[in-house]
Structure formats: C-alpha cells, structure tokens
Amino acid sequence: NAGVMQNPRHLVRRxxxxxxxxxxxxxxxxxxxxxxxxxxxxxxxxxxxxxxxxIDESGMxxxxxxxxxxxxxxxxxxxxxxVRGDSAAxxxxxxxxxxxxxTQYFGPGTRLTVL
Amino acid sequence: xxxxxxxxxxTAVEGAIVQINCTYQTSGFYGLSWYQQHDGGAxxxxxxxxxxxxxxxxxxxxxxxxxxxxxxxxxxxxxxKDSASYFCALGGATNKLIFGTGTLLAVQP
Numbered sequence: 263n264a265g266v267m268q269n270p271r272h273l274v275r276r277x278x279x280x281x282x283x284x285x286x287x288x289x290x291x292x293x294x295x296x297x298x299x300x301x302x303x304x305x306x307x308x309x310x311x312x313x314x315x316x317i318d319e320s321g322m323x324x325x326x327x328x329x330x331x332x333x334x335x336x337x338x339x340x341x342x343x344x345v346r347g348d349s350a351a352x353x354x355x356x357x358x359x360x361x362x363x364x365t366q367y368f369g370p371g372t373r374l375t376v377l
Numbered sequence: 378x379x380x381x382x383x384x385x386x387x388t389a390v391e392g393a394i395v396q397i398n399c400t401y402q403t404s405g406f407y408g409l410s411w412y413q414q415h416d417g418g419a420x421x422x423x424x425x426x427x428x429x430x431x432x433x434x435x436x437x438x439x440x441x442x443x444x445x446x447x448x449x450x451x452x453x454x455x456x457x458k459d460s461a462s463y464f465c466a467l468g469g470a471t472n473k474l475i476f477g478t479g480t481l482l483a484v485q486p
Contacts, residue, residue, distance in 0.1 A: 266419075295473060304464055304476035305420065318471040351417060362407030362468040363427065368419045 264289065266356050266369035267336075274375045281341040281348070283372045287356030294337045295366060296329060299351045311337060317360075344376045379403040381465055381477030388483045389455055397450045397480045399465035406467040409441050409448045410474065415461045423463075424450065452482075460484045 267286040275281050287294050292313050297305040310318040311331035322329070326344075331337040341348055351373050355366035381401040389395040399409070408427040412420040426432050426441035426448060438451040452459055462481050466474040 293472070297474075297476075299417075304479045305474070307473045307475060310471050310473050318473055321473070353420065355420075357472065360472050362472055363425070364472060365422050365425070366472070366474065367422065368412075370419045371417070 266354060266367055268352075268354055268369035268372050270372060271370060272373050272375070274377065275344050276377050277345055278343050281344050281374055283339040283341075283352050283354075283374070284336040285339070285354035285356075285369060286336040287354075288367055291356035291358050291367075293357045293360055293364070294331050295355045295357070296337075296339050297353045297355065299353060299371075301350075305353060308339075312360075341374075344374075346376045349374055349376045379406070379467055379469075379475045381467060381475065383463075383465060383477045383480045385478070386481045386483065388485060390485050391455055391457060393455050394451065394453050395455060395482065397452070397463050397465075397482065399448045399450075399477055401446050401448075401465075401467060401477075403446075403467055403475075406469055407472075408468045409439070410466045410468060411437075411439050411450045412464045412466060412476075413461050414464065414479075420464065425468075455484050457484050457486065 296308040299305045307321040309329045326342045351371045353371045355368045357364040357366045410425045411423040414420045424439035441448045462479045465477040
C-alpha cells in the first residue's frame, strides 16, 4: 500500500510566478490536510479537505493561497504570485477519517524556494 | 488560541532513557500526539494519548495529564537512529493538528 505521495519534491519559482503542489493520499483515505514548515520551526496547519469539500481553512492566508481536492485526482495547493516569504516545506497528510483517533500519515513534502 | 512549548534541544547517550516534555495552553482538545521527523523529512506518527495516563508502544511511551496541561514522550534504550526532531501536537474537532515548537534530540555514542 503506497504511502502519501507529493510532487514535485522540490520546486523553484521566481517572485510573481505560480506554484502548484500536488498530494495523493494513501489508498482508502479521503481526508487531506496541508501543513507548512519554515526552517527550524514546527508545522503549521493550513487547510483540511475532504473530497470536493473544504472543511477547515482557518490556517490559510487570506490571499494568493487556495486548495482543492477534486472527485478524481490529487489534492492541489496553489500559491499565486509567490513571494520570498512563501519559501518553506509544504507537507500534506491523509487520514482514513475525521476523528482525533484517525492517525494522519504524512508525505515527504514539497520544498518550495522562491528566488 | 492554542500553543505548545517544548525544550529546543536534548542530548543523551546511546542506551539511555530520555524524556521530552510538552506543556500546552488550550481551551479544549481531543488528544495529544507525538511525531518524529528526521532531517526535515516526512513526520512519522509515534504515539497518541486521548486519556490521562501512559501509553506504551515498544521503546516509546507517551504520557498525558490534562489537569497539569502537560505531556511527555519517553524514549528507552536510545539508539543513534533516534536522533531526530520530536513534535507534540494537539488534535481538535476537525482533527487538524496544532504542533509544538519541536525538540531536537541528539544521541551520542
């Protein structure tokens, strides 16, 4: 059973460009979470999605950031007009259900560098 | 809001026992989880406490005291491969995780 997959693993963008990060959850998981980690810091929650629905986006910046989890295909985290402060590691996690006892399994992350 | 504090670094020797503490402030939560992260790689789930008390999983144990707003991760028979960052995290109603500041564990021979 393949784990959580993320691509690309590394992404370099110039200021003002768009970044699209993809996350394929573990087989059978329909709950996806996105987190951001700045160097030497802990992970910060961004958004929680189920298939075709955003459940909790309380950690998402109000502008330039959006997320989706379509019926078919991976979850996408999209950052428009990137700035240097967006440089970070972005992790997604998936779980089989929404309960606190449902363990979240993390992908290897996408390291975004904004030049 | 919610916040969790951990010591930034802990050093121990191979074969020893080490305890990593986590204190938190929150108005409510469902449980406390612990994750391990090697060199910025994928965080790996270690343990979860929904109730007060000790949970044991092999060499790792985790403890929670809601009345003291405190938990800890206990690692026994330390191995060099245990050198990593360890994070405690509060789980809420939507199962989103609020992570602590992280503790860098260095295991020395």
